[in-house]
Amino acid sequence: MDVLKKVPVREQDPKVRATNFEEVCLGYNKEEAEAEASRCLNCPNPQCVKGCPVAIQIPQFIEEVKKGNVAEAYQVISRSSALPSVCGRVCPQESQCEGKCIRQYKGDAVSIGKLERYVADTARAMGIMPEGAKEKKNHKVAVIGSGPSGLTCAGDLAKMGYDVTIFEALHEAGGVLVYGIPEFRLPKEDVVQKEIDNVKALGVKIETDVVIGKSVTIDSLMKNEGFDAVFIGSGAGLPRFMRIPGEQSLGVFSANEFLTRSNLMKAFSPNSTTPIMHPKKCVVVGGGNVAMDSARTALRLGAEVHVVYRRSEEELPARKEEVGHAKEEGIIFDLLTNPVEVLADENGWVSGIRCIRMELGEPDESGRRSPVEIKGSEFEIDCDAVIMALGTSPNPLISSTTEGLDVNKRKCIVAEETNGQTSKRGVFAGGDAVTGAATVILAMGAGKAAAKGIDEYLMSL
Amino acid sequence: MFKILEAKELAANIFQMVVEAPRVAGTCLPGQFLIIRVHSDGERIPLTICDYDREKGTVEIVVQAVGAETYKLSKLKAGDSLADVVGPLGNPSDLVHEDIEELKKKHIVFIAGGVGTAPVYPQCKWLKEHGITADCIVGAKNRDLVILEDKLGAVSNLYVTTDDGSYGRSGMVTKCLQDLVDEGHHYDHCVAIGPMIMMKFVCKLTKELNIPTVISMNPIMVDGTGMCGACRLTVGDEVKFACVDGPEFDGHKVDFDQAMNRTRLYKTEEGRLYLEAKEGDTHHGGCGNC
Ligand SMILES: Cc1cc2nc3c(=O)[nH]c(=O)nc-3n(C[C@H](O)[C@H](O)[C@H](O)COP(=O)(O)OP(=O)(O)OC[C@H]3O[C@@H](n4cnc5c(N)ncnc54)[C@H](O)[C@@H]3O)c2cc1C
Ligand SMILES: Cc1cc2nc3c(=O)[nH]c(=O)nc-3n(C[C@H](O)[C@H](O)[C@H](O)COP(=O)(O)OP(=O)(O)OC[C@H]3O[C@@H](n4cnc5c(N)ncnc54)[C@H](O)[C@@H]3O)c2cc1C
Ligand code: SF4
Ligand code: SF4
Ligand code: FES
Numbered sequence: 001m002d003v004l005k006k007v008p009v010r011e012q013d014p015k016v017r018a019t020n021f022e023e024v025c026l027g028y029n030k031e032e033a034e035a036e037a038s039r040c041l042n043c044p045n046p047q048c049v050k051g052c053p054v055a056i057q058i059p060q061f062i063e064e065v066k067k068g069n070v071a072e073a074y075q076v077i078s079r080s081s082a083l084p085s086v087c088g089r090v091c092p093q094e095s096q097c098e099g100k101c102i103r104q105y106k107g108d109a110v111s112i113g114k115l116e117r118y119v120a121d122t123a124r125a126m127g128i129m130p131e132g133a134k135e136k137k138n139h140k141v142a143v144i145g146s147g148p149s150g151l152t153c154a155g156d157l158a159k160m161g162y163d164v165t166i167f168e169a170l171h172e173a174g175g176v177l178v179y180g181i182p183e184f185r186l187p188k189e190d191v192v193q194k195e196i197d198n199v200k201a202l203g204v205k206i207e208t209d210v211v212i213g214k215s216v217t218i219d220s221l222m223k224n225e226g227f228d229a230v231f232i233g234s235g236a237g238l239p240r241f242m243r244i245p246g247e248q249s250l251g252v253f254s255a256n257e258f259l260t261r262s263n264l265m266k267a268f269s270p271n272s273t274t275p276i277m278h279p280k281k282c283v284v285v286g287g288g289n290v291a292m293d294s295a296r297t298a299l300r301l302g303a304e305v306h307v308v309y310r311r312s313e314e315e316l317p318a319r320k321e322e323v324g325h326a327k328e329e330g331i332i333f334d335l336l337t338n339p340v341e342v343l344a345d346e347n348g349w350v351s352g353i354r355c356i357r358m359e360l361g362e363p364d365e366s367g368r369r370s371p372v373e374i375k376g377s378e379f380e381i382d383c384d385a386v387i388m389a390l391g392t393s394p395n396p397l398i399s400s401t402t403e404g405l406d407v408n409k410r411k412c413i414v415a416e417e418t419n420g421q422t423s424k425r426g427v428f429a430g431g432d433a434v435t436g437a438a439t440v441i442l443a444m445g446a447g448k449a450a451a452k453g454i455d456e457y458l459m460s461l
Numbered sequence: 462m463f464k465i466l467e468a469k470e471l472a473a474n475i476f477q478m479v480v481e482a483p484r485v486a487g488t489c490l491p492g493q494f495l496i497i498r499v500h501s502d503g504e505r506i507p508l509t510i511c512d513y514d515r516e517k518g519t520v521e522i523v524v525q526a527v528g529a530e531t532y533k534l535s536k537l538k539a540g541d542s543l544a545d546v547v548g549p550l551g552n553p554s555d556l557v558h559e560d561i562e563e564l565k566k567k568h569i570v571f572i573a574g575g576v577g578t579a580p581v582y583p584q585c586k587w588l589k590e591h592g593i594t595a596d597c598i599v600g601a602k603n604r605d606l607v608i609l610e611d612k613l614g615a616v617s618n619l620y621v622t623t624d625d626g627s628y629g630r631s632g633m634v635t636k637c638l639q640d641l642v643d644e645g646h647h648y649d650h651c652v653a654i655g656p657m658i659m660m661k662f663v664c665k666l667t668k669e670l671n672i673p674t675v676i677s678m679n680p681i682m683v684d685g686t687g688m689c690g691a692c693r694l695t696v697g698d699e700v701k702f703a704c705v706d707g708p709e710f711d712g713h714k715v716d717f718d719q720a721m722n723r724t725r726l727y728k729t730e731e732g733r734l735y736l737e738a739k740e741g742d743t744h745h746g747g748c749g750n751c
Contacts (some may be wrong), residue, residue, distance in 0.1 A: 169686050171498055171505075171545040179688075209547035210687055215484040237688040241700065248700070248719055250726050254690035260683055265504065273529055274504045274683075275727040348722040395687050397705070 004107025007036040009114050014328040018299055021183045021268055024325055025089070028111075030068070033118040035094050037065040037279040040110045043102060049111060051100035054445045056080040058097060058112055074123035077116060078130055082152040082199075083444055085124065085191050086177060087409055090289075091441050092319045123305075124194055133161035139458045142167060142227040143204075144212045144398065147175020148440045149431025150233035151199050152447030153420075158202035160455055165227075165228025167210040172264060175235055176432075177208050177440070179264040180256070182293050184300070185322070188263070213401035218427060228461070229426045230452045232413060233447060234398055236432035240390040243287070246342030247388075249276065251350035255286070255294040255389035279303040279385035283353050285339055286389030287311065292322040293386045295331050305331050306381060310338040310358050310371040336371065337359070340378065342386055394433050402427070412436050419453025420446060428453055462542040463497075466519060471608040475576055476535045477511075477716045482546040483518030485510070490557050491583035492677070492709055495520065495548030499537070503544060504530045507704075508637065509654075510549060520546075523579030525583045546626045550685045551708045553607050554652070555675065561591050567649040569595040570641075570672075572634050572663050574655025575602075579611050580677060581615070581654050589616040596620065596646065600634035600659070604608050613693035634659060635666050648672050653712060659723070661717035676712035678703045681724055694720045707746045708709070 001007075010026040011017075017024050028036060040062040048058045057076050064073035077084045093099070093113040098116060101109035139162055143154045146168040154164045172178050177192045186192060200206065212218060212234070222446050239254035241247055258276070261267040267276035282298040287309035295305045307326070312335050316323055319358045327333070336358045343352040357377035360369035399407045406414040406423035413422060413429040420428035430446025432438055468480040478592065485495050494509045512521035526535040551593050569588070570639040572647035573581040578599050588595050601607045613619050621629030622637040634655075642648070649723075651674040653663040660676045667674040680703050687705035694701055695716040699706065745746040 061676065084748075169547070171547070209545050210484060211547060211550065214549055214686075215488060215547070237686070239688070239690045240688065243700070248693065248695060248723065250723060257683055257691045258691035260689050264681070268503070271502055273502060277726070348719075395705075397686065 001035060003039055005210075006039065006108040006111045007032050009111070011167060011333055014325075014330070017184065018329045021300055023187050024184050027121060028114055028118045033065055033115060034068065036111050037062045038117060039103065040066075041102065047102055048110070050099045052080075052097045053439075053441045054080045054448065056097075056116070059263070061116060061119060062110070062112075065119060069223065070119055070122045070126065071128055073119045074128055077119060081441075081444065082130070082155045082448070083148055083195050083440070084116050085120035086148070086186065087441050087444070088113045088115075088120055088196060089186055089191070090181060090319075092439060094320045096441070102178070121191075129198055130155070133159055134154040135161050136163070137161040137458070139163065139228045140165070141224050141229045141231065141454060141458075142218075142221050142225075143231045143233060144218075145169075145175060145233040145235055145431075145433070146173035146196070146206060147233055147235050147431060147443060148177065149235075149433075149443035149447035149450075150175065150231065151196065152444040153233060153430065153451045154204045155199045155202055155230045156448055156451035157454060158199070158204045160451070162455075164203070164456070165205045165207060167212055168208045168262065169204060171208050173206050173208060175233075179260045180290070180293070182259065182263055182297050185293065206375035211397065213397040218398070218402045218405075229428065231420065231447070231450050231454060232398060232422070232427065232433055233431045233443070234395060234433045236392045236394045236412075237439045238393045238395050239388070240392065241388055242339065242390060244339060244341055246344055246350075248428055249342050249344040249350045250348050251279070251385045252342055253277075253387050255284075255290045255387055256392065258294055258387050259290075259297060262301075268297075268301065276301065277385055279383070281341075281383040282306070282385040282387060283308055283381055283383045284389055285309075286386045286391070287316040287318060287319045288389065288391070289322060291389035292318045292326050294321075294389050296326055296329060298385070298387065299329055299331060303385070306334050306383070307331055308337045308339060308353070308381075310336065311368065312336055312360060312439045315368050327378040330448055334381070338371065338373070339386075343380065350386055352380045353382050353386055355389060364365055392437050394436065398433075410436060415450075416453070418449060419456065420450025421453055421457075426457065428457075462544065463546040464542050465537055465539055468537060468539050468541075471523065472595070472606050474535070475523065475606070475608055476522045476526070477521065477579075478537070479521050480543060480546060481518060481717070482520050482548070485546060486513045486515055486518045486520050487513075489513050489520065489549035490553035491587045492554030492557070492580075493549035493551050494685075494708060495546055495550060495708070496682070497522075497534070497543050497547075499530055499534050499543060500746050501544050503533070505545075505683060505685070506701070507550070508684055511579040511582055512586070520548075523576055524688070525576040529685040547685070552558070552703055552706075554587075554709060556584060556652075557587060563594055564588070564591070568647055569593070569650045570638065570646075570648045571595055571597040572600070572638060572651060572653040572655070574600045574634055574659040575595065575606070576608070577612065577655030577659070577677075581652070582609055582613055584652065585613060585617040594618060596641070596648070598622065598634050598637045598641070600624070600637065600655070601628075620689040633662075635662050638663070638666060638670075642670060647658060651675070651712075651729070652677075657702050657717055657721045660712060661721070664715070664717070665710040674712035675709050676715060677708045678710060678715065678720065679708065682722055
């Protein structure tokens, strides 16, 4: 074995997986995991931990993997993360833990994410569960939203002994983990549902089909239903469109709609009654994880797929692994390209998209070189569907119905980073609802911080 | 699970149900809707809240079996349960936020078509409870399809019209409105709810008659909370989401042709599922029906 190279992970063959919805990455087995773990240098001053937003004690858990102690490894991870089998799969490791691993300066970084996933999956198969509370505390906490931030906050509070109820607007718990991220990247029944079951096993109640701000308000939860504190983890679910001509044509979808139909409503399965379009040739606009997921979903439904993105490959915000997988599966990338108009036929169906070529100019505020149109370079791509994956912003349903809850100009709820405290007493917030669309691990971290904040608040009453 | 307490057929293919849904019943107002799922693999079906009882924690829906899922819903009986009921969604009718004294000065006409009759009821009822009796035109294809006549008659001045003249006045709702105006009725405000095509023609007429008109849009929806954008439509020169910005809009600004076109999006796909639900697993295409 070459210690400079990571142990390759087994994956479904690109040609095969392009036609099914099963998980692409098959993960490590025991031998592979232990071999990979042995590459970790157990650094005295581990840089990887600094790259992990929730500071998992990475070398410690990897040491346990080396020794074959999965249960111990799981306990190390559990101290910092509530959703390891999710984060192991979806964290942008290359810019977080693995991006800091010293191994990468000569060879490959240690595959921390794959090891974390191995530990979590194996522990689950062994029936190891997080430990519940020893004593009950006499306070009720409401958690709004069952995405990673809400699940983590609820789980942590339940471990401290609080009586916690999660309110979820959709008919299923999980947030983006169930409605956004596809099955082939994050299995719903085997992974997400199990993580939710763990949270329930801690005593957390989940009431689905409740839209806070409509079915009941936060003020009413606190005044009439006896909740002493509230955590808002409602995410950033509002899709953006481009506002270009033709966007209302038949066959133009937001990524949220396309993915929700496919994931939450399981439209890809013949048993589902929710329809989804099976495009022949589909253009996906955007370059993030959401764009990759939409593109690869459309591909699996039988389409030839083009990803249209206005910057260059280097700036693609999606996880590197997803971009790689997308390419292997045959997704075509039209980079430095921006749509200017959706074209429709005489029946109002999408017939193509007119784009303009871009070049990179001066760096903008984000430090990325901003794309500039090249005059006269318009061209058309014919297609029968367009999926807009341009990002999302927080839904104003809650902020507009809760008195005294401040939002900033991007409609994000204003909350302290350290403890989630908002401008309203007893109300805490975190995750995408506060930061705008970000990552699972950041949302989880915010849920954890808020659980601590809520505990301190309730203990001070 | 949400229990069905009452279920009956009002007219061919049109069903009325009372469902236990305490959270919805606790806060809903006229003009709002809910989303149900009949079973755990089911599609999310938006339906207007037609009546509610806060004490009993129940809501009433009236549904027309038009596709696979509404067909399955129509087969349910009292005692059965729905997998999901979520709501109330959308905004209450503007009327409930207006100053009552100002409202009392207005002559209001409701125009309902087909199953749109049901959502008109809670609004007329609400007005009646606040001392206002509106005029209400209800249109149906024929005598057998007239629904809720007694209930509506009790809370409004009701005019029934049938396309074929088999009951009440004769002709479409637009003719009835024109006739009423010709007979000397004056209206300051119109609310029209029904098939998009009906609302489009009502709006065309009320524009000529200079009557401000509010309509309730029923585009294809998924989540009903502003998350998917499936329900988007053009109002004036703005793109709106019917589920969070509506469902009521200024009818004179809505682009009906575009909205009607968008409801065709899943036509063939759903037609196939409908036939499958109705005929069992015998339908494999080729009949030309879908
Ligand atoms: C397609 C897609 C792919 C992604 N891929 C990755 C990835 O690979 N790696 C990564 O790290 N991140 C990824 N992300 C981002 C990540 O999923 C989010 O940052 C994360 O889920 C945010 O968690 P959250 O708990 O703040 O909110 P969410 O997961 O959005 O959950 C919020 C929940 O609150 C509910 N809710 C909203 N409003 C209300 C209300 N009024 N009442 C009751 N409930 C309400 C929603 O229905 C939802 O269930 C992806 C996102 C998408 C959309
Ligand atoms: C806010 C709102 C309120 C509504 N209120 C009521 C109500 O009170 N009573 C009632 O019977 N129906 C109402 N509808 C319409 C109802 O939701 C649809 O008829 C239903 O979703 C069809 O489901 P299906 O699976 O049976 O049919 P599908 O198989 O989904 O569709 C059958 C046919 O109906 C068309 N269709 C699908 N969805 C809609 C829609 N939303 N509007 C119009 N046509 C559609 C399809 O294009 C197709 O041709 C409302 C819709 C909305 C958005
Ligand atoms: S949680 Fe994410 S960033 Fe932290 S160690 Fe695991 S994969 Fe890396
Ligand atoms: S930086 Fe890399 S090698 Fe060092 S402890 Fe972390 S994972 Fe191991
Ligand atoms: S139904 Fe999804 S945004 Fe309106």
